[in-house]
Every structure is written in structure tokens, then in C-alpha cells.
Amino acid sequence: MTSPKLRALCLLPVLGLTVAAAGWLRQWPVTLSEPDAGAYRIELTEPVYHTAVNPDLRDVTVVDVDGQPVPTMVFDVDAPVASKAERIEMPWFVLPNGAQFPSQQIRVISQQSSEGRVLRLEAREGVSPSHAAESWLVDASALRSAVTALHLSLAADAQVEARFRVEGSDDLASWRLLTTDANVLQLARGGRVLSQLRIPLDNAARYLRLTQTSGDAVPVAAIFAETTPAAKVRSPDSRDFSPSVVAADRRSFEFLVDGLQPFDQADVVLPGNSAVTWRLESRDNAESPWQLRAGPWAQYRIGDTQRSRAQLLVPIRQRYWRLVSDVAVVETPKLRLSWLPEVLVFVASGKPPYRLVAGSAQQLRQDAPIADLLADIRGERGVGWQPASARIEGPGEMSDPAALSAPRDWKNYALWGVLLLAALVVVGFAVSLLRANAARDDKDQDAPTGGG
Incomplete structure (x- = not known):
């Protein structure tokens, strides 16, 4: 049975979020594990991270069949995932x-x-x-x-x-x-x-x-x-990235990452046995200065069993990464970045079926008070309560190819229009005054001169 708090939140007006089907780059149909649970949780997949462009994932949300957004919030993987009592x-x-x-x-x-x-x-x-x-x-x-x-x-x-x-x-x-x-x-x-x-x-x-x-x-x-059984320890997801830029002295290797995952571990992958001291840096864009994220640390591998541990990072979403060594490295390294997928929790308001949408320069999610809702319901039903599961699959469907285009700033257009109109009015007055002065001069010249 749906909680009264869930029903109340379903009725909350979501101001400023009049979103049609357009405005989002990709969409995924949402499959619900239970039809009437009221609240659901979706583990974000790698294609969602590849599609999102907002650094805080605010261009990821859930919409109903009419394209209207439903109350949604993104959590760390372990926040709303308490095991059932x-x-x-x-x-x-x-x-x-x-x-x-x-x-x-x-x-x-x-x-x-x-x-x-x-x-x-x-x-x-x-x-x-x-x-x-x-x-x-x-x-x-x-x-x-x-x-x-x-x-x-x-x-x-x-x-x-x-x-x-x-x-x-x-x-x-x-x-x-x-x-x-x-x-x-x-x-x-x-x-x-x-x-x-x-x-x-x-x-x-x-x-x-x-x-x-x-x-x-x-x-x-x-x-x-x-x-309350201990939560299962989820193994992190990871990907190996090849360098996009290799310095001539082979001491610096740059990587371009195609996703906004919350990376919290990094490692270096080299073929064969190795022992190299590395520094790991990252930045937001190609113009920003590099920031140290890990190291210097000694990365080594001896055989198939002896190897150094991955470096722990403060979770960070950045696309530009660089490995720097104090010496030239003959073999080309790969950068292994790992992360724990986050969880999106939504309240099933509006009309089903629901879709997860991502990737927009025009639409941004406004977080609903989902955290307070979860805390209240757990206070009533016990700490073991959790939202029902839902899932998305595959790379998603293309929704609006123009979603990443910068939205037009109609206020600026209106301001420039007003300024242009004012300028035209001023020019009109000036022309009118010039014509009036010219007519007056012509009249004075044509007037007869009186004799004595």
C-alpha cells in the first residue's frame, strides 16, 4: 500500500519544470519491479553518464508518458539501499x-x-x-x-x-x-x-x-x-582508457574520458612487469590548469599476483586526465578509472509508463524532497524499508538531437530589440528636426526683401 507521504509528494506541483518530450538527448524506458510501490530506485548505467553534460547530473531525471517530470533525486549508491528487515x-x-x-x-x-x-x-x-x-x-x-x-x-x-x-x-x-x-x-x-x-x-x-x-x-x-542484513558490497565498475596525447619525451600521457561517472579510484595498467612513480592530474576543460588528484605513488607489477593497489580519490567527475612520470616510460600506459554507480530515486506521480531522460543544455532537474520522504517512511516502517527497484537497459533512444544546443536568451533579444527601437525613434526625431530646419531655411531665402 502506498504511503500517505508518497501520495502527498505525488501531488506536489513541480514549478518551473514544464518539460515536453523534446529537450533531452536520449531516453530509456523504465521497467518497474512492482506496479504500485509508489517510490522506485534506478541504478545509473554507463550510457547515462556518457549522455549527461551537466557536472552535477542535473540533466538526468524521470518523466511520465506526457513528458512531465516526476519528483526525482540522485543519491550515492549506499544512501537509499538499506536491506529489508x-x-x-x-x-x-x-x-x-x-x-x-x-x-x-x-x-x-x-x-x-x-x-x-x-x-x-x-x-x-x-x-x-x-x-x-x-x-x-x-x-x-x-x-x-x-x-x-x-x-x-x-x-x-x-x-x-x-x-x-x-x-x-x-x-x-x-x-x-x-x-x-x-x-x-x-x-x-x-x-x-x-x-x-x-x-x-x-x-x-x-x-x-x-x-x-x-x-x-x-x-x-x-x-x-x-x-537488517549487512548490505552487499557492490564491486565498483571500471574502464581502461588509452591516452589521446603522448608527450614526445614519453613522461606525460593525457586521457579524454567520455563520461561523468563519480570516479573514486585510479590505477595504471602496463603490460608485463613494471615499477614506475606516477602523479595523476585532472581538469574540467582543455583550458583549465591541471590539478593534482593522486601521488606521487609507486606503481608496480611483478608477475600475475604482485601489484600495487589502486589509488583512492575523492569522487570527482572530470573528462580530462593526465599521468605524469619522472622518467620516460617505454610502454604506453592505460588509465583505469573506477566508480560506484549512483542511484536515482523517483516518486511515480503522473501517468505511466515512465522514461529516464538525460543530456540537455536546456532542461535542469530541480531536486524534490526525496531524502526527507525516505527518512519519514523508514521511521514508520523501520530502517529496513527501501524503494522498490526499477531498471533501464541499453544505450537508450535518441530523443532530441538539438537538446545540447544552447537555449536562446529571449531576454537579451528583447533588450536588444528595445534598444534598437529606441535608436530608430531617436534617428526619426533627428531626421524630422533636420527636415524642419531645412524647410525653415528655404522659406527664409524665398521671402521678398523690403525696399526703402
Whole structure:
């Protein structure tokens, strides 16, 4: 079901963005993974970076079937890509009523697996767990993801209001406080149930101890852990570029890059074994001065396994790059630039189907408040929520070949028109005055001269 915030944002007027199908160099049909998700994310492909001309990618957006832009914003690859939360039923053990764990009254671990899982927990002789226990031990040692919350499962007819404290431990010896005062509620009436059985955690631990601090006995039937799996580490994309200019002394190699990717790693590729000290520079255009981006660093390769690491860069979009060495380099190097593709998030307002458009000297995207929207929805649905996926494929279709032409400045044209009109009026007045003066002189010359 679409969130009210998504519906509200869909209705926001996007002022100043009356974009027709024209005005964009290329377009890509957008394929949605879910028809009614409301918000979607698209990973930008290399052809999009090749088409864009604006340094901030503001000439990349999404339009509906009528060419009208929809609320859109571009994010770094990891910003809106939180993994979906999962609920996993956990093994749990009842602790004696009021006991603090570990305690001399409790045989701490009766049986434990090699992975650290608690297999059985027993009380010493003379101590039996109370039916209305106030404490539970939850074994989360088998999980490979951090526990962000616990969910209690109670009997369907239970009427409960209680408060809990949660502590965590990694060794069952030392404990730290994770949640001080969590409220648990379940009320049933007339076939309807009102419940709040989620206990958020401020930190993670292998073992969790729930202690009831107030309220009636809680008939726990099961305990679930809410986990957010670690985001998959995406391998960066990369391309090798051959030099466009080689200096006569073979100490300088210039490269022209055909894209606006956010390059964050650079490396030098040379055939065979090598050991060279390099500096890497870049600039915005052919007239700007070169700026140092990395180095000097020693690039080397010995065999197929021993080689230097790539140089980390502050992400930068520039088309002009240069490698400079202190000595002449016989073999011609290639420049390997790597990047993590960014993610475009849009709200599916307007009429489908949608298209991603890019490349324009006339149209610029105005970012919608997508970041605030994502934060609000995650506050309601949990940190694991993310927009549904969408995708584009291929090199795209040509949309408007004139999209990269500079837009006409009609204000300047109007100003020059006004100035020209004023000049013509002045000239008209001058001609009129000259004619009037000439007619007056002719009249004076033709007038009869009086005699005496």
C-alpha cells in the first residue's frame, strides 16, 4: 500500500519544470519491479553518464508518458539501499523469577555448541523456574546480522501491559544495557487486537536478557529477532582508457574520458612487469590548469599476483586526465578509472509508463524532497524499508538531437530589440528636426526683401 507521504509528494506541483518530450538527448524506458510501490530506485548505467553534460547530473531525471517530470533525486549508491528487515524466531530460555543472570542459583550453561549456541539452561537443585517468570535469555549467537529489535509473540487472547529492560552480552559474563524502558502492550476486545510487541535495541549482542520491570505476567509464546542484513558490497565498475596525447619525451600521457561517472579510484595498467612513480592530474576543460588528484605513488607489477593497489580519490567527475612520470616510460600506459554507480530515486506521480531522460543544455532537474520522504517512511516502517527497484537497459533512444544546443536568451533579444527601437525613434526625431530646419531655411531665402 502506498504511503500517505508518497501520495502527498505525488501531488506536489513541480514549478518551473514544464518539460515536453523534446529537450533531452536520449531516453530509456523504465521497467518497474512492482506496479504500485509508489517510490522506485534506478541504478545509473554507463550510457547515462556518457549522455549527461551537466557536472552535477542535473540533466538526468524521470518523466511520465506526457513528458512531465516526476519528483526525482540522485543519491550515492549506499544512501537509499538499506536491506529489508527480517524476522527470525529465536531460541529462548526462562530464567527463575527475579534471578539475575549469571547467578550462583543458575547453572550458567548446561550445554553449549561449538558455535556458542546455548543448548540447555538449568537451575541448581532446590531452585525451580517460576511459571510467571520475569526474565528471559535469548540466544542470538547464530545470527550473522545485527539484531535491531525483538518481537514478542503472545497468546491471541492475552491482555497485557508491561515494561522491559534489555541487556546484552557477548560472553554471558559481562552485560551492558541496551534498552532501559520498553513498553509492551496487547489488548483484545470484540475480535479486534491492539498490540505493540516490538522492543527496539540500541546496540547488538550475541546474547540478550529481557527483564520485566513492571506489569502483569507476560505469557510469551515465541520471541523473534528483527535483523537488517549487512548490505552487499557492490564491486565498483571500471574502464581502461588509452591516452589521446603522448608527450614526445614519453613522461606525460593525457586521457579524454567520455563520461561523468563519480570516479573514486585510479590505477595504471602496463603490460608485463613494471615499477614506475606516477602523479595523476585532472581538469574540467582543455583550458583549465591541471590539478593534482593522486601521488606521487609507486606503481608496480611483478608477475600475475604482485601489484600495487589502486589509488583512492575523492569522487570527482572530470573528462580530462593526465599521468605524469619522472622518467620516460617505454610502454604506453592505460588509465583505469573506477566508480560506484549512483542511484536515482523517483516518486511515480503522473501517468505511466515512465522514461529516464538525460543530456540537455536546456532542461535542469530541480531536486524534490526525496531524502526527507525516505527518512519519514523508514521511521514508520523501520530502517529496513527501501524503494522498490526499477531498471533501464541499453544505450537508450535518441530523443532530441538539438537538446545540447544552447537555449536562446529571449531576454537579451528583447533588450536588444528595445534598444534598437529606441535608436530608430531617436534617428526619426533627428531626421524630422533636420527636415524642419531645412524647410525653415528655404522659406527664409524665398521671402521678398523690403525696399526703402
